[in-house]
Amino acid sequence: MTKAHSQRWEAERYIENAAFVPALGLPLIALLAPEKGERILDLGCGDGVLAATIAASGAQVTAVDGSPEMVAAARSRGLDARVMDGESLTFKEEFDAVFSNAALHWMPDADAVLLGVRRALRPGGRFVAEMGGHGNIASILVALAAVLSRRGIEASSLSPFYFPSADAYRARLERAGFAVSEITLFPRPTILPGSIEAWLDTFAEPFLGVLPAAQRLCARAEVADLLRPVLVDEKGTWIADYVRLRFRAVRDG
Numbered sequence: 001m002t003k004a005h006s007q008r009w010e011a012e013r014y015i016e017n018a019a020f021v022p023a024l025g026l027p028l029i030a031l032l033a034p035e036k037g038e039r040i041l042d043l044g045c046g047d048g049v050l051a052a053t054i055a056a057s058g059a060q061v062t063a064v065d066g067s068p069e070m071v072a073a074a075r076s077r078g079l080d081a082r083v084m085d086g087e088s089l090t091f092k093e094e095f096d097a098v099f100s101n102a103a104l105h106w107m108p109d110a111d112a113v114l115l116g117v118r119r120a121l122r123p124g125g126r127f128v129a130e131m132g133g134h135g136n137i138a139s140i141l142v143a144l145a146a147v148l149s150r151r152g153i154e155a156s157s158l159s160p161f162y163f164p165s166a167d168a169y170r171a172r173l174e175r176a177g178f179a180v181s182e183i184t185l186f187p188r189p190t191i192l193p194g195s196i197e198a199w200l201d202t203f204a205e206p207f208l209g210v211l212p213a214a215q216r217l218c219a220r221a222e223v224a225d226l227l228r229p230v231l232v233d234e235k236g237t238w239i240a241d242y243v244r245l246r247f248r249a250v251r252d253g
């Protein structure tokens with residue numbers, strides 16, 4: 001059996017290869033509509049770009065992330081940021097809203113996440129989030145599976161991702177005690193700032209990281225070769241097949 005390899009989050013690499021993630025998450029702040037003095041939790045805050053934007057509205061922001069390095073980067077922006085696993089949140093009725101961008105799909109125990117989010121909110125508090133949804137990065141996952149299968153490795157057992165459909169996630173939210181005011185699954189073709197190789201280095205470690213170091217570059221090149229005909233446009237730009245699930249839900253009672 002192949003040993004699972006987890007994703008390492010490095011703040012410098014994130015700024016270089018993934019600044020588009022918080023940039024494209026900005027419209028979610030409009031859906032959150034933070035108000036001055038509100039207490040807001042940013043779950044999976046990364047390096048804190050969006051948490052800082054929410055704080056600039058006058059809300060009191062607490063930011064949590066599982067990566068000590070990302071939390072250090074968020075703290076360097078002057079944020080109250082803490083290392084905490086999103087699947088075991090410890091807050092009790094402390095927040096008017098919980099916000100999350102591009103993080104929930106990295107937390108496969110979705111029910112544990114929702115239990116913690118519900119408990120963290122005051123009654124009537126809102127949960128506003130965007131995550132990868134059903135079909136997200138489908139071509140990239142297929143290419144990774146093909147390249148790993150050439151080496152006798154089953155990629156589906158390595159995937160850290162949870163990309164739910166709108167119906168499945170709505171049902172999960174309702175079971176967890178939320179009333180869903182909106183939930184939408186939408187394609188969001190995403191222009192990458194560089195090559196697919198940089199994207200794979202930043203986000204695909206659970207897959208390519210299982211290979212011996214000497215094989216990784218070759219495997220990464222094979223993934224890029226498979227993807228080039230479908231993800232590169234006529235100008236030579238890599239455009240990834242992102243699909244997002246965006247929702248707003250309110251804690252019942």
Ligand SMILES: C[S@@+](CC[C@H](N)C(=O)[O-])C[C@H]1O[C@@H](n2cnc3c(N)ncnc32)[C@H](O)[C@@H]1O
Binds near residue numbers: 043044048107
């Ligand atoms: C793609 S980044 C998004 C960061 C930020 N929200 C943004 O929009 O830039 C995903 C973040 O989720 C965090 N994360 C992944 N699994 C987590 C978990 N179980 N608990 C808390 N944070 C987690 C990672 O450390 C990473 O910072």
